[in-house]
Amino acid sequence: MPYVNIKVTQEGGLNGVGPSAEEKAQLIAGVTDLLSRVLHKNPATTFVVIDEVPLENWGMDARQVSTIRAEQS
Amino acid sequence: MPYVNIKVTQEGGLNGVGPSAEEKAQLIAGVTDLLSRVLHKNPATTFVVIDEVPLENWGMDARQVSTIRAEQS
Amino acid sequence: MPYVNIKVTQEGGLNGVGPSAEEKAQLIAGVTDLLSRVLHKNPATTFVVIDEVPLENWGMDARQVSTIRAEQS
Amino acid sequence: MPYVNIKVTQEGGLNGVGPSAEEKAQLIAGVTDLLSRVLHKNPATTFVVIDEVPLENWGMDARQVSTIRAEQS
Amino acid sequence: MPYVNIKVTQEGGLNGVGPSAEEKAQLIAGVTDLLSRVLHKNPATTFVVIDEVPLENWGMDARQVSTIRAEQS
Amino acid sequence: MPYVNIKVTQEGGLNGVGPSAEEKAQLIAGVTDLLSRVLHKNPATTFVVIDEVPLENWGMDARQVSTIRAEQS
Numbered sequence: 001m002p003y004v005n006i007k008v009t010q011e012g013g014l015n016g017v018g019p020s021a022e023e024k025a026q027l028i029a030g031v032t033d034l035l036s037r038v039l040h041k042n043p044a045t046t047f048v049v050i051d052e053v054p055l056e057n058w059g060m061d062a063r064q065v066s067t068i069r070a071e072q073s
Numbered sequence: 074m075p076y077v078n079i080k081v082t083q084e085g086g087l088n089g090v091g092p093s094a095e096e097k098a099q100l101i102a103g104v105t106d107l108l109s110r111v112l113h114k115n116p117a118t119t120f121v122v123i124d125e126v127p128l129e130n131w132g133m134d135a136r137q138v139s140t141i142r143a144e145q146s
Numbered sequence: 147m148p149y150v151n152i153k154v155t156q157e158g159g160l161n162g163v164g165p166s167a168e169e170k171a172q173l174i175a176g177v178t179d180l181l182s183r184v185l186h187k188n189p190a191t192t193f194v195v196i197d198e199v200p201l202e203n204w205g206m207d208a209r210q211v212s213t214i215r216a217e218q219s
Numbered sequence: 220m221p222y223v224n225i226k227v228t229q230e231g232g233l234n235g236v237g238p239s240a241e242e243k244a245q246l247i248a249g250v251t252d253l254l255s256r257v258l259h260k261n262p263a264t265t266f267v268v269i270d271e272v273p274l275e276n277w278g279m280d281a282r283q284v285s286t287i288r289a290e291q292s
Numbered sequence: 293m294p295y296v297n298i299k300v301t302q303e304g305g306l307n308g309v310g311p312s313a314e315e316k317a318q319l320i321a322g323v324t325d326l327l328s329r330v331l332h333k334n335p336a337t338t339f340v341v342i343d344e345v346p347l348e349n350w351g352m353d354a355r356q357v358s359t360i361r362a363e364q365s
Numbered sequence: 366m367p368y369v370n371i372k373v374t375q376e377g378g379l380n381g382v383g384p385s386a387e388e389k390a391q392l393i394a395g396v397t398d399l400l401s402r403v404l405h406k407n408p409a410t411t412f413v414v415i416d417e418v419p420l421e422n423w424g425m426d427a428r429q430v431s432t433i434r435a436e437q438s
Contacts, residue, residue, distance in 0.1 A: 001193060001301065001350065001352050001357070002298060002299060002300045003149055003193060003195065003298075003299040004296065004297070004298050004299070005296070005297045006294060006295075006296050006327075007268060007294060007295040007296070008294045008327075008331060008333070009293065012331060012332070019330075019331055021129050021137070021139070023330050023331060024129055024130060024132075024137065025136070025137055025140070026326075026330045027132075027326065027327070027330055027331075028132030028135060028136065028137060029132075029135045029136070030326040030330065031132075031323055031326060032132065032134075032135040033135065034318075034319065034322040034323060034326065035298075035300075035319070038311075038315050038318045038319055038322065039300060039304060039311055039315060039319075040304070041300070043134050043135045044133075044134045045133075045191070045352065046132075046133070046134070046135070047131070047132065047133055047147060047149055047193065048131070048132035048133075049080060049126055049130060049131055049132075049149065050130040050131075050132075051126075051130070052130070053268055053270075056240050056243055057243060057268065057269040057270070057271070058266070058267070058268055058269075058293070059243075059246075059247030059248075059250075059251065059265075059266065059267035059268075059269075060263075060264075060265070060266055060267075060293050060337065061251075061262050061263045061265070062247060062248045062251040062252065062262045062265070063244070063247065063248070064240070064243065064244055064247060065293070066240070067244070074155065074204065074206050074211070074412060075152060075153060075154045076152075076153040076368055076412055076414065077150065077151070077152050077153070078150070078151045079148060079149075079150050079181075080148060080149040080150070081148045081181075081185060081187070082147065085185060085186070092184075092185055094275050094283070094285070096184050096185060097275055097276060097278075097283065098282070098283055098286070099180075099184045100180065100181070100184055100185075100278075101278030101281060101282065101283060102278075102281045102282070103180040103184065104177055104180060104278075105278065105280075105281040106281065107172075107173065107176040107177060107180065108152075108154075108173070111165075111169050111172045111173055111176065112154065112158060112165055112169060112173075113158070114154070116280050116281045117279075117280045118206065118279075118410070119278075119279070119280070119281070120277070120278065120279055120366060120368055120412065121277070121278035121279075122226060122272055122276060122277055122278075122368070123276040123277075123278075124272075124276070125276070131147070133147050133191065138147070153414060167348050167356070167358070170348055170349060170356065171355070171356055171359070173351075174351030174354060174355065174356060175351075175354045175355070177351075178351065178353075178354040179354065189353050189354045190352075190353045191352075192351075192352070192353070192354070193350070193351065193352055194350070194351035194352075195299060195345055195349065195350055195351075196349040196350075196351075197345075197349070198349070199414055199416075202386050202389055203389060203414065203415040203416070203417070204412070204413070204414055204415075205389075205392075205393030205394075205396075205397065205411075205412065205413035205414075205415075206409075206410075206411070206412055206413075207397075207408050207409045207411070208393060208394045208397040208398065208408045208411070209390070209393065209394070210386070210389065210390055210393060212386070213390070220339060220374065220423065220425050220430070221371060221372060221373045222295055222339055222341065222371075222372040223369065223370070223371050223372070224369070224370045225367060225368075225369050225400075226367060226368040226369070227367045227400075227404060227406070228366065231404060231405070238403075238404055242403050242404060245399075245403045246399065246400070246403055246404075249399040249403065250396055250399060253391075253392065253395040253396060253399065254371075254373075254392070257384075257388050257391045257392055257395065258373060258377060258384055258388060258392075259377070260373070264337070264425065266293060266295055266339065268295065277366070279366050279410065284366070313421050313429070313431070316421055316422060316424075316429065317428070317429055317432070319424075320424030320427060320428065320429060321424075321427045321428070323424075324424065324426075324427040325427065335426050335427045336425075336426045337425075338424075338425070338426070338427070339423070339424065339425055340423070340424035340425075341372060341418055341422060341423055341424075342422040342423075342424075343418075343422070344422070
């Protein structure tokens with residue numbers, strides 16, 4: 001009965017949104033399969049929750065990702 | 074000083090939204106009362122945070138809940 | 147398919163340990179029942195995870211709970 | 220490589236929104252600096268994620284913060 | 293810069309302990325690879341934290357996993 | 366009423382343990398002060414929880430930190 005929480009920045013999709021529904025489906029299928037293969041966990045009771053975090057709310061290297069992205073572009 | 078985080082799928086309410094304000098009030102009162110009764114925790118310093126997760130972002134049985142719900146309907 | 151995380155300080159039990167197995171069973175049964183009553187969630191897919199946090203690792207009012215407890219005793 | 224999650228109620232900003240981009244930048248810089256000073260953690264691999272929680276979804280003292288704020292005003 | 297938290301029950305290993313170091317290495321490599329393939333995330337800034345939860349502290353179906361396991365054996 | 370969770374690897378202290386009680390006290394005081402200064406949050410209802418994660422359970426760059434540290438030494 002694993003519980004997995006995946007946090008990613010809300011970017012990469014069209015129009016500045018986060019991952020597509022199809023990409024999220026791949027993450028959920030992939031991590032459930034991984035837990036089944038490595039630890040023999042039952043997929044029926046494996047939960048995966050994806051959080052998409054606004055760039056302004058994620059910090060790395062003491063700065064917001066929104067600032068890092070603006071410098072990169 | 075307990076901290077409780079309740080994660081539910083964003084569904085069940087009118088127009089496809091999540092739990093109503095009244096239902097969330099009941100969850101908060103109920104879990105605070107539970108911690109007071111079982112562990113004698115002080116309600117004044119019991120925090121409860123409710124997260125409503127989009128169906129597309131919650132996986133179970135290797136699939137998105139949005140897919141599971143579409144199959145059920 | 148709710149996921150609930152309950153964090154409490156590791157105290158209150160015998161010999162400075164946290165809640166007893168029986169108390170944890172009551173928390174799990176109580177919160178699962180609450181979600182079933184208020185939001186009609188299925189107990190079979192309701193997960194509850196209890197974290198017991200050492201007093202030294204929990205802060206409130208800018209101080210460790212271990213310090214607060216020492217002042218209270 | 221610390222990971223810090225800061226949860227605050229979504230209030231205090233203009234028009235009922237949460238902290239400003241500038242305030243979030245200060246939180247990120249401040250907590251990264253704190254971990255660098257106290258534990259010598261590398262800022263380049265220090266992550267900070269800020270969650271802004273709707274007042275209706277945060278409970279304290281067995282009530283929603285939205286209710287507490289209405290009583291205070 | 294994703295952050296992934298994997299929570300599993302502390303079981304399955306020798307002598308009642310949790311996953312082995314080798315199994316944890318496989319989970320970390322696998323989920324990092326998944327995020328790289330699906331979302332093109334940089335492995336260097338992908339964090340994975342594994343929490344092993346005592347059976348007594350994990351509830352499902354309104355009961356502790358320790359109770360469920362005792363019934364199964 | 367902020368809630369802050371700080372996760373660090375369990376290292377840096379004497380004999381392979383994590384941060385000292387004094388260092389944890391500094392983290393708690395520092396982050397509470399930061400939230401008071403930037404967002405005018407009340408220290409009395411600011412919670413800080415520190416999690417110390419075994420090196421074997423923390424992954425970065427697709428490897429366990431225990432492996433990274435062994436390569437560095």
